[in-house]
Amino acid sequence: MPRKTAEAPRAAERILTTAGELFYREGARAIGVDEIVAKAGATKPSLYRAFGSKDQLIxxxxxxxxxxxxxxxxxxxxxxxxxxxxxxxxxxxxxxxxxxxxxxxxxxxxxxxxxxxxxxxxxxxxxxxxxxxxxxxxxxxxxxxxxxxxxxxxxxxxxxxxxxxxxxxxxxxxxxxxxxxxxxxxxxxxxxxxxxxxxxxxx
Amino acid sequence: MPRKTAEAPRAAERILTTAGELFYREGARAIGVDEIVAKAGATKPSLYRAFGSKDQLIxxxxxxxxxxxxxxxxxxxxxxxxxxxxxxxxxxxxxxxxxxxxxxxxxxxxxxxxxxxxxxxxxxxxxxxxxxxxxxxxxxxxxxxxxxxxxxxxxxxxxxxxxxxxxxxxxxxxxxxxxxxxxxxxxxxxxxxxxxxxxxxxx
DNA sequence: AATTTTCCGTACCGGTCGGTCACATGAACG
DNA sequence: CGTTCATGTGACCGACCGGTACGGAAAATT
CATH class of the missing domain: 1.10.357.10 (Tetracycline Repressor, domain 2)
Known part of the structure; x- marks a missing residue:
């Protein structure tokens, strides 16, 4: 598994845009944090470090x-x-x-x-x-x-x-x-x- | 097979009215089946026997x-x-x-x-x-x-x-x-x- | 009274929820 | 070089999710 050490977009930013699309399309209640970080290519600690909670991310x-x-x-x-x-x-x-x-x-x-x-x-x-x-x-x-x-x-x-x-x-x-x-x-x-x-x- | 029509408050009926109130006030996605049956004074098997699934109850x-x-x-x-x-x-x-x-x-x-x-x-x-x-x-x-x-x-x-x-x-x-x-x-x-x-x- | 039929509750399942932990890694910068 | 900062790793948590196997109680029927 080659480390892809992504360049520009910070994890928090990727999480926000990915979450935004998912929340809008499917509804915020329908989307779990695991799905967000998976599709954003990030991890849960990154989400919680940047936004504090799912509600605040919403x-x-x-x-x-x-x-x-x-x-x-x-x-x-x-x-x-x-x-x-x-x-x-x-x-x-x-x-x-x-x-x-x-x-x-x-x-x-x-x-x-x-x-x-x-x-x-x-x-x-x-x-x-x-x-x-x-x-x-x-x-x-x-x-x-x-x-x-x-x-x-x-x-x-x-x-x-x-x-x-x-x-x-x-x-x-x-x-x-x-x-x-x-x-x-x-x-x-x-x-x-x-x-x-x-x-x-x-x- | 004459009608059953007993005037007793059947479990299914209690579940439906309780679920209705909760779904309306809080939103269907926000309410779990456990909460419904608890507040209706019933149990989950009664819910699933009468309605098949949460989605059908909705x-x-x-x-x-x-x-x-x-x-x-x-x-x-x-x-x-x-x-x-x-x-x-x-x-x-x-x-x-x-x-x-x-x-x-x-x-x-x-x-x-x-x-x-x-x-x-x-x-x-x-x-x-x-x-x-x-x-x-x-x-x-x-x-x-x-x-x-x-x-x-x-x-x-x-x-x-x-x-x-x-x-x-x-x-x-x-x-x-x-x-x-x-x-x-x-x-x-x-x-x-x-x-x-x-x-x-x-x- | 015995039996069939209808109704209901106990206990449990695997999975997912939001959220947290200690620790490793790696790039940036002086 | 060493420090800092951002990020990933992976394990873990208790609670809750929707859903079910099974057996007991209660009527209705005989």
Whole structure:
């Protein structure tokens, strides 16, 4: 057995990327630490030295997921700076593109909240914080487009987004996720149209 | 061989209800068979004689979840027979009531799909079938209300429903789920208004 | 009462779970 | 050279995982 003394990628890094793929594809609860280190070409002590516990590794994976989310969110939004409605719709475009890809497994952060209902789980907290950030970001955008009820519009859009994530797992590429953008358009239209208010409830 | 129908609480029955509560609250993957039988006051052989395997027990639990769903769906819809728009909104009322309850854990069927991505899992199949039924039911209603694009409207509503389920877990009782009904109203309005079509894409 | 049929519990299986230990190895750097 | 730091080795842990062989209790049937 020749020692292959691997070069660049440190063990911790290999473990993190491997764990990330497995957690996302199969679910964090379904994957054991033994499988992670085996597929990463590493060993358990390396995992525990670098991350402390499986739960912390999950939290770290979810932080990366949140970062990736903002990366593609910002990328979608950036070309339309100053036009919040166009920004929102551009995001729904990339959302549609992602959620209708075959084998898409939804949002890793939302999935983690389903897998770990205990409020104390470190991964759950990462996910909850991220979704609060997203809600706030959507509110900023709906306020900037002078929606009549920015909070309510933002929440409606968030429902569509989360719905797209999970229905993509339920129905595959021909699911309701494909209707997310047009629904978003209708919601935005309803909240910005000058005509009579179609939804006279309180915000 | 007349019916057995003794009114005694059979072990299998106790196991099923106990497992149902645990699966729903904690997630199926988080619960072991030992915990189920212990809390049900039964033993493992009773579980395996009655249900064959843990996966089949999960499938059975999900069938019950689907039944319960249709029970409250039909109950909400029944008083407004003949008025599909009122039926839909009545369902969104009970949905809101449920999803804004403290400690609500979302839809057991959607949660199961997140926990079990493998298409072959018997529980997943129950969940996927049920959601296909729901999609069809929504389409029937949107068609009955003469929506311009019944499929697209139904899919938009389904996104809101699923979004409400999971955001209730993410945000608790003050989450976006409270905005589901008004968003549904806006979507319905957009698809049934006589004025210009706000969403000229294909169904 | 005796027997068949239905139901259920004791005890146990091999495997895997997350996690830890002491120690060896090897490259990097001064 | 020797030290430091990161990593691998391999054994080990107790708890728990899903699953089962087998035999006893309890009804229903005769």
């Amino acid at each position: 939290a770290r994976y979810l932080q990366d997921q949140a970062e990736q989310f903002w990366a593609y969110f910002d990328a979608a939004v950036e070309p339309h700076a100053g036009d919040p409605k166009a920004q929102l719709l551009a995001f729904f475009d990339v959302l549609t593109e992602r959620t209708t890809r075959k084998g898409y497994r939804g949002c890793g952060l939302s999935n983690a909240v389903v897998e770990y209902p205990e409020p104390s789980h470190p991964g759950r907290q990462v996910a909850v914080d991220h979704k609060a950030d997203l809600r706030k970001r959507l509110r900023d955008l709906t306020r900037a487009m002078d929606a009549r009820k920015p909070k309510k519009l933002a929440d409606g859009l968030l429902l569509l987004i989360e719905g797209a994530y999970i229905t993509s797992q339920l129905f595959g590429s021909d699911g309701p996720a494909g209707a997310a953008k047009s629904a978003a358009e209708a919601l935005i239209e309803a909240h910005t149209r000058q005509a009579p208010d179609p939804n006279p409830s309180a915000a | 499938a059975r639990y999900l069938q019950d979840q689907a039944e319960q769903f249709w029970a409250y769906f039909d109950a909400a819809v029944e008083p407004h027979a003949g008025d599909p728009k009122a039926q839909l909104l009545a369902f969104f009322d009970v949905l809101t009531e449920r999803t804004t309850r403290k400690g609500y854990r979302g839809c057991g069927l959607s949660n199961a799909v997140v926990e079990y991505p493998e298409p072959s899992h018997p529980g997943r199949q129950v969940a996927v079938d049920h959601k296909a039924d729901l999609r069809k039911r929504l389409r029937d209603l949107t068609r009955a209300m003469d929506a311009r694009k019944p499929k697209k409207l139904a899919d938009g509503l389904l996104l809101l429903i699923e979004g409400a389920y999971i955001t209730s877990q993410l945000f608790g009782s003050d989450g976006p789920a409270g905005a589901a009904k008004s968003a549904a109203e806006a979507l319905i309005e957009a698809h049934t208004r006589q004025a210009p079509d706000p969403n000229p894409s294909a169904a």
